[in-house]
Amino acid sequence: MSQEPVKTEPPSMLSFVRDLPNLCSLTGLFFALLSIYAVVTSQFNLAVAALLWAVFFDWADGIVARRLKGRTHIHSAYGAQLDSLIDIISFGVCPAVILMGYGGFSFFWFVPAFIILGAAAIRLSWFNVFGLSEDGSYSGLALDNNILIAAPLFLFSGSFDPRTFTWMLAVLFLLLSGLNLAPVKTSKFSSRWFPVLGVYCVMMTWALIF
Numbered sequence: 001m002s003q004e005p006v007k008t009e010p011p012s013m014l015s016f017v018r019d020l021p022n023l024c025s026l027t028g029l030f031f032a033l034l035s036i037y038a039v040v041t042s043q044f045n046l047a048v049a050a051l052l053w054a055v056f057f058d059w060a061d062g063i064v065a066r067r068l069k070g071r072t073h074i075h076s077a078y079g080a081q082l083d084s085l086i087d088i089i090s091f092g093v094c095p096a097v098i099l100m101g102y103g104g105f106s107f108f109w110f111v112p113a114f115i116i117l118g119a120a121a122i123r124l125s126w127f128n129v130f131g132l133s134e135d136g137s138y139s140g141l142a143l144d145n146n147i148l149i150a151a152p153l154f155l156f157s158g159s160f161d162p163r164t165f166t167w168m169l170a171v172l173f174l175l176l177s178g179l180n181l182a183p184v185k186t187s188k189f190s191s192r193w194f195p196v197l198g199v200y201c202v203m204m205t206w207a208l209i210f
Contacts, residue, residue: 016078021065025082028057032090039101045208047098048147048154052201054090055144058083063191084124091143092120095150095173103166112170119177138186141179145186148197149176151204 016022031054038047065071065079096113103109120143133139150172157165189197 011074016075016082019071019075019079020068021061021071021079022075022082024057024061024064025079025086028054028061028090029086031057032086032094035090035094036097039097042101044098044102044157045154047094047101048151049205049208051090051094051098051147052151052204054094055147056197056201058087058090058144059189059194059197063194066191080128084128087143088120088124091146092117092124095120095146099166099169099173102162102169104162109166109170112174116173116177119180123180132188133185135185136188138188140182140184141176141186142188143180146173146176146180148200151208155207 017026031050035047035050035054038044038050061079061083065076096117099116100106100109100113123140123143126139130139150169153168153172160168
């Protein structure tokens with residue numbers, strides 16, 4: 001007579017909040033929400049600066065997770081799911097909202113905004129299934145790079161009328177979305193680039209806001 005396996009109760013949901021990498025992920029979510037708030041209140045430079053810090057904490061959660069001792073497989077699996085859900089907000093929803101917001105929330109910009117969001121969802125779903133390539137590289141451009149590349153453009157937003165700048169922003173985001181899905185290999189930044197990212201975020205935040 002076979003013995004049925006003993007079912008154990010899963011950890012409580014809030015127990016995962018005490019996990020430091022997950023706290024980093026949630027901090028990134030805070031900045032993503034701040035970005036959306038900034039768009040609604042027409043503070044577009046603040047919106048972009050907030051997304052830069054969402055990138056910073058997106059990098060931080062992975063670095064902390066790899067260096068943290070005694071982290072269980074369950075915590076790693078939960079953290080991966082949390083990170084992916086926050087990524088679609090930070091690097092899919094937020095850029096789409098920024099584009100629509102800069103375009104005055106005209107329905108004209110809805111389709112390109114949806115393409116940006118859809119490309120992010122497709123990429124994240126593919127990555128969740130297949131992960132990194134065997135050589136440790138990405139297939140296509142990682143989503144967080146979109147923000148790092150697009151952020152300097154906002155330093156020159158005052159040099160163009162809003163409609164022209166919205167077109168420039170749409171073209172750039174759509175090109176980046178194409179690179180996100182392109183079958184090309186891009187390198188994964190190692191943790192030694194993390195201080196460089198921190199300096200970049202500080203400098204860009206200062207330039208965008210002050």
